[in-house]
Amino acid sequence: MKYLKSFGAFWYDFIIGDDWHVAALIVAGLALTALLTHAAHVNAWWLLPLVAFAALGWSLHRATDFRK
Amino acid sequence: MNALPLILTVFVACAVEAVEALTIVLATGITREWKSTFQGMAVALVVLAVITAAVGPAISYLPLTALRLVVGALLAIFGLQWLRKAVLRATGYKALHDEASAYLREVAAAKEAAVERRRGVSDWYSFTLAFKGVLLEGLEVVFIVITFGDNQKNIGAAVIGAAAAIIVVTLTGIAVRAPLTKVPENWMKFAVGVMLTSFGTFWGAEGAGVAWPGNDAALLVLVPVVALVAAGYIFWLRSRQGGAAAAPAKESEVVG
Numbered sequence: 001m002k003y004l005k006s007f008g009a010f011w012y013d014f015i016i017g018d019d020w021h022v023a024a025l026i027v028a029g030l031a032l033t034a035l036l037t038h039a040a041h042v043n044a045w046w047l048l049p050l051v052a053f054a055a056l057g058w059s060l061h062r063a064t065d066f067r068k
Numbered sequence: 069m070n071a072l073p074l075i076l077t078v079f080v081a082c083a084v085e086a087v088e089a090l091t092i093v094l095a096t097g098i099t100r101e102w103k104s105t106f107q108g109m110a111v112a113l114v115v116l117a118v119i120t121a122a123v124g125p126a127i128s129y130l131p132l133t134a135l136r137l138v139v140g141a142l143l144a145i146f147g148l149q150w151l152r153k154a155v156l157r158a159t160g161y162k163a164l165h166d167e168a169s170a171y172l173r174e175v176a177a178a179k180e181a182a183v184e185r186r187r188g189v190s191d192w193y194s195f196t197l198a199f200k201g202v203l204l205e206g207l208e209v210v211f212i213v214i215t216f217g218d219n220q221k222n223i224g225a226a227v228i229g230a231a232a233a234i235i236v237v238t239l240t241g242i243a244v245r246a247p248l249t250k251v252p253e254n255w256m257k258f259a260v261g262v263m264l265t266s267f268g269t270f271w272g273a274e275g276a277g278v279a280w281p282g283n284d285a286a287l288l289v290l291v292p293v294v295a296l297v298a299a300g301y302i303f304w305l306r307s308r309q310g311g312a313a314a315a316p317a318k319e320s321e322v323v324g
Contacts, residue, residue, distance in 0.1 A: 014207065015142065017149035026144050030137065030276050037277035045278040048144075048269050049290065053297050056148050056155075060301055063152070064161050064308070 019062070025055040071225040074216060077267075078229030081212045081260040084253060085205040086237035088170075092201030094241060095174030096194045104191035108198030116206040124214055124223075133275050139215045140272025146211075147264025151298050154258035159305040209234070212264075219271055262298060266291045 016023045029051030036044040097105040130138075156162035174197075186192040209230055217226030270280065270287055280286035 015145065017145070017152075019149075019152065022148050022152070023145045026141055026148070026272070030141055030272050033273055033278060034137075034276040043278055045273055045280050045286075048273040048276070049293070052144060052148060052265060052269050052294075056151060056298070057301060059148075059152055060155055060305065063156060064159075064305055 019059045021062070022055045022059050025051055025058075029055075071220075071222055074220050074222060074225045075229040075232075077260070077263045078212055078216055078226045079233045080256055081264070082209045082230040082233035083237055084256050084260060085208045086234050087253065089202050089205035090237055090241040091171050092174060093198055095171050096197045096201075099175050100194040101191045104189050104194035105198040107189055108195040109202050111195075112199045112202035112206060115203060116210060119207070120210050120214070123210075124218075133277075135275070136219060136271040137275025139219055140268050140270070140275050142211075143215055143264050143268030144272050145268070147261050147266070147268050150257050150261030151265055152261075154254055154261050155298060155301050155305065157254045158258070158302050159309065161305065216267070219267075258298065262291060262295045266294045269294075 026048075029048050032051075033044050033047045036042040036047065093105060093109060096108075153162065189195045213223070213226045213230045217223035220226070266287060270290055274280065282289075
């Protein structure tokens, strides 16, 4: 069990890293892009870069907001 | 796409990982014992070869759209992690990853640990430290080579970039017999973060079904835009620091 936990923690740290919100936003951005493209027939190439920039900015703001 | 940007991107990304692995191996080998350190390195390389042999061909069987969606998401997440760290380090919110101090920390820990013979290895501490260091950094190299190489259908070029980085860093390490402190590691990480985020966003969106204006040429716009936005965040955080009193380094140093 201990090895399983440390194995899971290793892969979590390797892929997700310090802030899981970034990973969640990218996955949500991809899902929304797919939805817009396939269901609404909008070529939403601009959406994922915007989500990535917003995710980075939000994560940096959370990491550096020392008033909390 | 021309193979040169692919080779250069993989070279820089893998050089950063190789520098970190070299620091651990040098600290262990010089302080403790080279034989067990080399054994740890060798076993880690065998494990990496097995992982590559298992994962590499499996990935190439995936349809390109699904591959680009999954790999694009992973690369974008990975790249944003690197960019986040590089921006925080550039603005002083996170301690710079200093190879000299990392080396001294490893040396101090290696001097304190007791010598223990286990499973035919004369110094188990040296073995495990070298094994973990090489495996962890090596996994990142494998991930970058497979994802970039497979997506561009040019694994050979990605392997050339990675091999060149490992050879250059190893030879330099052997020549100077010290951690490579002169490498501008944070700016290399910033550049790699920009490339991983750009390629990840590009492939991820393609996998989700979009058609980029200009096809592959969109990357020529996307890469500088990502770099500019990340640089903009550095200026934003620095100006915020200027407005407030000395900002504390909020995040402690971790490996990577």
